[in-house]
Amino acid sequence: MIQLKNHTNVALGYFFLVGLLGALLRFFFVVPIPANFRHLVHAHSHIALLGWVYIGLSTLIYCMYFSKAAVEKVYQRIFWFTQVCLIGMLLTFPFTGYAFLSITFSTLFLIASYSLTWFFLKKIPAAHRKKNSFQLIRASLFFMVLSSIGPWVLGPIVVTSGSASIWYKLAIYFYLHFQYNAWFILALCGILFFILEEVNLVPQKRQFWSFFWQINAAVILSFFLSVLWTAPHWSFYLLGAMGAVLQVSSFLKLYHILSPLWKSFPLKPFFKLLLKLCGLLLIVKILLQALSAVPFFADLVFNFPDLVIGYLHWVFLGVVSIPLFIFLSRFNLLQFPKGIFWIYFGAFIMTEVLIFYKGIVSYLELPLFPTYFKVLAYSSLLLPLTVGILFFNNFLKNPKTSPKGTEV
Template sequence: MTLKKWINLTLISLLLVAILGVLLRYKITFSLPIINQKYLQHSHSHFAMTGWITQMIMILLACRVSSVFSDQHFKKYNFVLFFNLASAYGMLVSFLFQGYGPVSIFFSTCSILAMYVFGVQLWRDMSKSTVKLPSFPWFKASIIFAFLSTLGIMFLVYLMASRNRDINIQQATTYYFLHFQYNGFFFFSCFGLFLNILDNKGINLTGTNKFFWFYSIATAISYFLSTLWMHFPLGIYLIVAASGIVLLMGWVWFVNQLRGHLPALRPSLSVPVSWLLLLSAIAYTIKVILQAGSAIPSLNNMAFGYRPIVIGYLHLVFLAVITIFILGYLLYARYINYNRLLWYGMIVFIIGIIANELALMLQGLAAMSYKVLPFINESLFIITVVMLTGTIMVNLGIYKKSSKHKD
């Protein structure tokens, strides 16, 4: 299957994620007895990660690495892309009807195997390539983080099979998986793709090798920021707290380095692409500030003690940082047709993302005061409908003819 067909098919997965999100919010707000809420939640989260983000990242990384070989090299990845997408749809259906059960665990295992096959294949291609792109170290690190994250899934399955009901262990394992997926696999893949944009424009930042190693090590250690309730000894706590500060200062350093090259970069980026990349960068800035702030025990208890705040943080990374970046990269690389319908769809989608973050933040702040905001669930339901509307417009827009990028 061609690259364009893969991208169009995966954007349909984003549409399905939005539909599941609407159903989930409808279930919370109104009555929908035919659907189990926990099952729907599992289906939504697993398919969003595997069927949308992971699938699209696999496509973009395979395309980038294949570009140094030949036009036909990308077809080598067709099997593993089919395998991963089939696993994602299997999880979508099985989790919806049985939650964690034999069938859903089978498809989860298949998705892990797909990740292993993809990672090994991509790593071999990067090692064989005579052209060493600046993005390759970031792609390799993303694979390592993806492999590490699968250990969390395996351990969760073990906990369920052994009927271990320890909430703390389950929570720590869940955060382990999410951390190495979101902050490891997702971010490092996208950052490597951004370096691809800079490399195409002949922009080389000094000190990126040291930046890479500092960021990789700090990312691994910063997992423990989500488990500070374990009450580490002071020495370990200081190291963990320092990892959050390193991530924040590293990001400040990178942005400062990039500022000097903006005059050369801006003319080569269309206005829509520039806005999408800027919004993603702003969202990531907020994310690293919150992550560094979580080293303060009182803030950590608030961040991980209230469900709306946890959900808001996950959506911040998943939607505002990663998804918006991917949409920007697709436009930059001209993998999707640019037209007004597509752009307006993205605007509607982004308005929904921002409104969702604000609503979840207000809900979390109210929960801290043991208050319930009036009509908050109804508002969140309407917001998910807005995001769904945006994804529908985007999916319709990719089939319209291209138009010139206009301010």
């Protein structure tokens, strides 16, 4: 029997390392550190997306649909091959940056992700194939594969145009967009609908499909928001604006679907509170993304990268990671003490305020307060601290059953 709680611990371990790397990057501006800053950035970003979030989501998807299916050997092979790729990246990126070995492990990871997608789509039990939750999971997997076009074209772009070209940056934005706004968000929505389906809380068919097609159209069209910094043809602004509008309308549709079901929602009161908090974080994300449809803000974001960093951390640490904590706890794969969460959330908000503050101050051409970098660096230590406590707490405690009554 696959020990899915151990897979959760692996994901948490990556998150802990990501937090340590993030804090180390901020101490570069406080004390001398004998390491390459840019190389550590690559390691930090790759393990954040491909370690914590990817492993967390794939563990949940397996737990939902495959706990009773006789396919664990295939999944285990894919899982451990993925770990070889991740550990390879973790051991090469900090020392070499983008070089032969790190690129090799990154490429192998893409192949592993294709294998996982094949596994989920091919081996899904027939009883789940037509469920609303799986429609969202399937769409999220499609966009995950689509996002990989970005890394694949980076090599040819470097050879033909160089890493300073707009095509290089557009390839990275393409990858990040379909990871953050499609694979992560749609998968989380799928997990949410699965929890509802477990207690037969199924929305009307028309309501669901309206939400489904709107959010998929929003994902595709909102990519054009990521190209506006290039000052393209006016049609790109129109397409980006349409994506922003559809994004708002799709999540309004989701709210209307969930609202009448909320009292019967099968979550503990604390987790329901956190879902409401996630809703507020999501609203901020949508508003920030919609603002980039305005030429002034598109130029602002391009010229002041702290605003982009703040946005990406807002989505990663808040909009994505908090629901992951909730859902892993819901399936008895994670012990999630309230006190630890509030320390994590306080550190998240504090660091976000400081990052956006730097972007705004840079735009206004004002000086930072004298101890800015020290405050940011020491505040950042709270994030790996809380994740480390979650990891060791989860490692020591052993939940016996999943909501379906299967060993995890």
